[in-house]
Amino acid sequence: MTHQICVHTDDKKYTELKVEPKEFSSQSFTTLTHGTTSNLDALNNQIWNDSETIYWTNDSDYEFISEKDQIKLIKLALLESSFETPLVIRQRKRKSADAQLKINWLKMKDEPYFKSTSTLAFGYGPGKGLGGDVTMNADVLWLLRKPSQPKLTVKEAFDLGYIEDYNRDFPNSTVKTFDPLHTMKHEAGGHAMGMRHIEDVAQKSTAIMYPYYNGLRKFGNADKDYLWELYGKSNLSQRIKDILLRRIFNF
Ligand SMILES: [Zn+2]
Numbered sequence: 001m002t003h004q005i006c007v008h009t010d011d012k013k014y015t016e017l018k019v020e021p022k023e024f025s026s027q028s029f030t031t032l033t034h035g036t037t038s039n040l041d042a043l044n045n046q047i048w049n050d051s052e053t054i055y056w057t058n059d060s061d062y063e064f065i066s067e068k069d070q071i072k073l074i075k076l077a078l079l080e081s082s083f084e085t086p087l088v089i090r091q092r093k094r095k096s097a098d099a100q101l102k103i104n105w106l107k108m109k110d111e112p113y114f115k116s117t118s119t120l121a122f123g124y125g126p127g128k129g130l131g132g133d134v135t136m137n138a139d140v141l142w143l144l145r146k147p148s149q150p151k152l153t154v155k156e157a158f159d160l161g162y163i164e165d166y167n168r169d170f171p172n173s174t175v176k177t178f179d180p181l182h183t184m185k186h187e188a189g190g191h192a193m194g195m196r197h198i199e200d201v202a203q204k205s206t207a208i209m210y211p212y213y214n215g216l217r218k219f220g221n222a223d224k225d226y227l228w229e230l231y232g233k234s235n236l237s238q239r240i241k242d243i244l245l246r247r248i249f250n251f
Contacts, residue, residue, distance in 0.1 A: 008121045008186055008213065036126045039230060042194030044125025047230050048087060048100075054132070055092035056101035056188070062138050064162060065180065069144060074103055076248050077184035080219050081193050083244055085231035101132040101192050103184075108139045120178060120213060123187035125194050132192040134184070142180035144251065147215070152177060181251060182208065182215050190223070194230055198222050217248050 036046040048054055056078070058070055065073065071091065082089045108114040113122055114137045123134040136142070141162055143152070151174035154166035163175060190209050198209040206220035219227070 008119075008123070008183060008211070036128075036131070039194065041196075042125060042230055043191055043196045044127050044131065044194065046126045046131070047194045048126050048132075050086040050088075050231060053088045053090050054100050055090055056103065056132075057092050058103045060105050060138075062105040062136065062142065065142060065144060070103075070105075072251065073144070073180055073184055074188065076181060076251055077188045079189075079244060079248065080185070081189040081227060083234060083236050083241060084219070084224060084227055085193075085234055087193070087231060101134065101188060103188065104133070104135040105138040106135055108137065111135060111137075114139070121183050121187050123191035125191060125196075132188075134187040134192055136180070136183065136187075141175065141177045142183075143177040144180065145177065147179075147217075147249075151175075178213065179215050179217070181217050181248065183213065185217065185219075189219075193227065195223070195226055198226065218245060 035049045035052070037049055038045060039047040056074060058067075058074055061067070062070065075091065078089045081087060106114070108117070113119065113135070117137060117140050119137060120140055121134065121136045124130045124132055126132055141157075143162070145152075152160075152162075153172050154163065154175050155171035157163045157175040158166050167173070186208050195209050197211040198207040199211060200207075200222070203220065203222050204210050204212070205214055206216070207222045208214075208216045208219055209223050209226065
């Protein structure tokens with residue numbers, strides 16, 4: 001089976017690839033009942049059936065975010081896709097074979113799609129096997145920082161163990177960090193749900209599904225319109241949505 005994946009980058013070229021998976025994340029399909037429906041507007045030309053629960057697991061580790069925060073991060077990344085649509089998305093706590101979305105954190109030496117740290121992550125569109133899986137580049141400095149926090153200096157980053165060395169002549173130069181919630185949401189909340197990129201340049205600072213990193217944490221109108229086009233709307237009130245969205249910004 002061929003899968004369509006999206007590779008999300010910092011500022012270089014992004015790519016949509018067709019790949020033949022060598023291994024399957026959800027190894028056994030004997031208990032897998034989640035289905036997909038054909039939809040030519042979706043990545044991999046499929047969307048999830050909304051009549052069943054979509055499960056996810058966090059498969060590997062990233063050294064600078066605690067396991068507890070990784071779980072919270074994934075939940076928050078999927079939150080808006082879940083409450084804006086009829087989809088039900090849950091964490092599967094045991095590493096069972098019928099999980100639908102697998103989140104990986106892999107270093108460049110372990111993942112051939114990561115050619116440099118400007119390739120931040122990639123994700124598969126809906127489908128069986130690798131469908132919906134997300135891989136984050138573990139060689140990128142992902143830090144959970146509030147958007148209002150000042151940039152980290154190289155000295156602070158060194159003292160905290162995030163970098164191995166720095167130029168002592170310029171201790172106050174800042175280190176480039178990335179918001180994992182933005183990228184996880186682009187990959188898991190977006191591509192894994194079947195959203196392709198929104199390439200309209202006018203949306204570059206308002207759409208999470210714009211191909212390049214823009215640090216947004218909340219879907220813009222274009223993102224939501226696309227999601228609703230694929231799945232329809234939930235009937236949750238705006239007041240409840242606003243309460244849920246606050247969690248994303250307070251993380
Ligand atoms: Zn992408």
